[in-house]
Amino acid sequence: MACLIWGGQPSDAPPLELHYQFVGRRGAWWADAWNVAFKWLYDDFSAQTNQSKQATLAAELDKFVYREALALFLCSPQALYAVNKEVDFTGRPKE
Numbered sequence: 001m002a003c004l005i006w007g008g009q010p011s012d013a014p015p016l017e018l019h020y021q022f023v024g025r026r027g028a029w030w031a032d033a034w035n036v037a038f039k040w041l042y043d044d045f046s047a048q049t050n051q052s053k054q055a056t057l058a059a060e061l062d063k064f065v066y067r068e069a070l071a072l073f074l075c076s077p078q079a080l081y082a083v084n085k086e087v088d089f090t091g092r093p094k095e
Contacts, residue, residue, distance in 0.1 A: 038064065 041064055045057040 035068070038068075 041057070041061050045054065045061050048054040048057055
């Protein structure tokens with residue numbers, strides 16, 4: 001399957017790279033037990049050549065990852081910058 005690569009992710013099928021890196025068995029950030037249901041969905045998705053079917057499978061894959069909470073992102077920035085004068089924010093004092 002040919003994918004257009006931009007910014008390290010296939011632009012025509014984002015789950016192909018994004019979900020795999022977090023949930024796929026050999027993904028760069030994979031750190032949990034192997035999920036067989038994810039593998040079945042991912043294999044079906046990555047083997048699909050019909051774009052409309054691939055879009056349907058991509059939506060199913062997104063829903064599955066969301067529903068199963070296969071990835072949880074926690075944000076703890078060291079610095080936060082307001083980029084609009086309408087934003088009123090006071091950061092925590094430096095220790």
